[in-house]
Amino acid sequence: MNKLILGRYFPGDSWLHRLDPRAKLLAGVYFIFVLFLANNWETYLVLGLFTFAVMRLSDVKFGIYLRGVRPLIWLILFTVFLQILFTAGGEIYLDWGPITISEFGLINGVYIFCRFVMIIFISTVITLTTKPIDLTDAINILLRPLQKLRIPVDELSLMLSISLRFIPNLLDETQKVMDAQRARGTEFGEGSLFRQMKTLVPIFLPLFVSSLNRAEDMANAMEVRGYQSGEKRSIFRQLYWRRRDTLSLFIMILLTTLLIWLRTEGGIGH
Amino acid sequence: MQLLFDSVTADYQLGPIRSPRVLRSIDMNLKSGSFTAVIGHTGSGKSSLLKAMNGLLIPTDGQIKIGDTVIKAGKNKRSLKKIRKQVGMVFQFPESQLFAETVEQDICFGPLNFGVPLIKAKKMARDVLIQVGLDPIILTKSPFSLSGGQKRRVAIAGILAMQPEVLVLDEPGAGLDPAGKKEILSLIASWHHEKKLTTVLVTHDMDDVATYADDVIIMNEGQIVMHGDKRSIFSEEKELKKWHVDVPDARRFQLRIEQETGVILPQVCLTVEELAEALIEVNLA
Ligand SMILES: Nc1ncnc2c1ncn2[C@@H]1O[C@H](COP(=O)(O)OP(=O)(O)O)[C@@H](O)[C@H]1O
Ligand SMILES: [Mg+2]
Numbered sequence: 001m002n003k004l005i006l007g008r009y010f011p012g013d014s015w016l017h018r019l020d021p022r023a024k025l026l027a028g029v030y031f032i033f034v035l036f037l038a039n040n041w042e043t044y045l046v047l048g049l050f051t052f053a054v055m056r057l058s059d060v061k062f063g064i065y066l067r068g069v070r071p072l073i074w075l076i077l078f079t080v081f082l083q084i085l086f087t088a089g090g091e092i093y094l095d096w097g098p099i100t101i102s103e104f105g106l107i108n109g110v111y112i113f114c115r116f117v118m119i120i121f122i123s124t125v126i127t128l129t130t131k132p133i134d135l136t137d138a139i140n141i142l143l144r145p146l147q148k149l150r151i152p153v154d155e156l157s158l159m160l161s162i163s164l165r166f167i168p169n170l171l172d173e174t175q176k177v178m179d180a181q182r183a184r185g186t187e188f189g190e191g192s193l194f195r196q197m198k199t200l201v202p203i204f205l206p207l208f209v210s211s212l213n214r215a216e217d218m219a220n221a222m223e224v225r226g227y228q229s230g231e232k233r234s235i236f237r238q239l240y241w242r243r244r245d246t247l248s249l250f251i252m253i254l255l256t257t258l259l260i261w262l263r264t265e266g267g268i269g270h
Numbered sequence: 271m272q273l274l275f276d277s278v279t280a281d282y283q284l285g286p287i288r289s290p291r292v293l294r295s296i297d298m299n300l301k302s303g304s305f306t307a308v309i310g311h312t313g314s315g316k317s318s319l320l321k322a323m324n325g326l327l328i329p330t331d332g333q334i335k336i337g338d339t340v341i342k343a344g345k346n347k348r349s350l351k352k353i354r355k356q357v358g359m360v361f362q363f364p365e366s367q368l369f370a371e372t373v374e375q376d377i378c379f380g381p382l383n384f385g386v387p388l389i390k391a392k393k394m395a396r397d398v399l400i401q402v403g404l405d406p407i408i409l410t411k412s413p414f415s416l417s418g419g420q421k422r423r424v425a426i427a428g429i430l431a432m433q434p435e436v437l438v439l440d441e442p443g444a445g446l447d448p449a450g451k452k453e454i455l456s457l458i459a460s461w462h463h464e465k466k467l468t469t470v471l472v473t474h475d476m477d478d479v480a481t482y483a484d485d486v487i488i489m490n491e492g493q494i495v496m497h498g499d500k501r502s503i504f505s506e507e508k509e510l511k512k513w514h515v516d517v518p519d520a521r522r523f524q525l526r527i528e529q530e531t532g533v534i535l536p537q538v539c540l541t542v543e544e545l546a547e548a549l550i551e552v553n554l555a
Pocket of ligand 1: 175282292310311312313314315316317318319
């Protein structure tokens, strides 16, 4: 339960912690797009170094990032595996019935792996160094223009911030209920799949019930304090855009230029 | 059943961060058949102490001996199952663990997990439900349809039905009205005497300590700072003040009377009855 790193906030005072959440969010999303510019080892090296530098800037130990990758490792390896099998071209290393492993396939597999890991690292950096509530505020502000399209941005971000707000409670409560059922003789992760599924009911039912109760309490509390959706609201936690925020976006543009310069036109698998 | 802690140290592994040690070299010996109250302010490690007794918090150092089963750092799978059968644990707000369709199924959950045959478990469910003061009619009802106090009793019944030899309870009266709380505590006390259990009770109410417990443990920052029989503990006001622990109302009353009149009563009085008797004895009342 406590092993989940992605989505957790680590209080701190690093350069990244002090960056405006809007800047971090923009840069993070932009980074994912920039990743697709990479198509040779030079570009991947540059991106790798960039990722590493950003991780160093966060003042969080490297091991913690590795733990963030661990729960997703099977998904990553599966994708890599498919990539290796279904990309053709270059020298053939293994030809065994319908399965061929080619040079391009292997290289692409490695690239895909790096891409995945970098995306996870960068998004972990953002959530580790940004309070969830700041992140939702940033999302709210950045999505404001969508209100013109009649998308209820305020409501969506309220939902998001309420959900984020209750994740720690939910984790605590899960732990408590698990302990309580363990004390009543449940053994988790034992026996057949069917038996393991059965042990989930005594956990999820109480959690479900308490979440519903809490949602109702919360709705009532908001209503008696006069909450109405669709009203114009000012922002309680002001965000300030500083020079370092502009600088961080500027660094992203530099990175892009460097990548465009280094990439090979029509390179492997593209 | 005897509970023996031998320099037990423990903490919670919180992903990458370790919490500061929540139990710090705890040595204690709870005799078979004793009724011990654990007090101390929030965060002092009372709940963690109870979890250690049930193998939910494994020591990083030292060992715990319950009856003749030992828990220490490392794998303890066999002993854990045995210990959880022998030690019944009532968590704080135990009603939040109710999940089954009917009260009967919920109470049977523990016994069935420990291999009790269904027929026997059902009979047990009926018996304990009556014991905790509820009508067997509700056996077929959903636990979620009950009132708060009833849910609490059903949850406690679910633990009693496991027929543990050691009963540990984390603030079983929290959030109940005074009458409901009193009923639950006297029920636990009578169960304790009837079944010759070893009982550990976490509470914030010194009058509960005075009424139900024999021994008292005072915790502070993960350590046991005082442990002894209640009368000797409550006679050391200075020491208690250091740990911000109150004395029972009757004892406070006694101290005030002794201060005002200069008459020292023959014994440390913890309940109103004891105080009344002592006052009559020295002709102050
Ligand atoms: N599940 C947990 N994970 C991490 N730390 C915990 C957990 N439960 C309790 N703690 C910490 O352990 C210490 C003792 O807590 P606890 O045993 O609940 O004390 P008490 O019951 O006396 O209030 C506290 O500092 C608390 O923050
Ligand atoms: Mg507690």
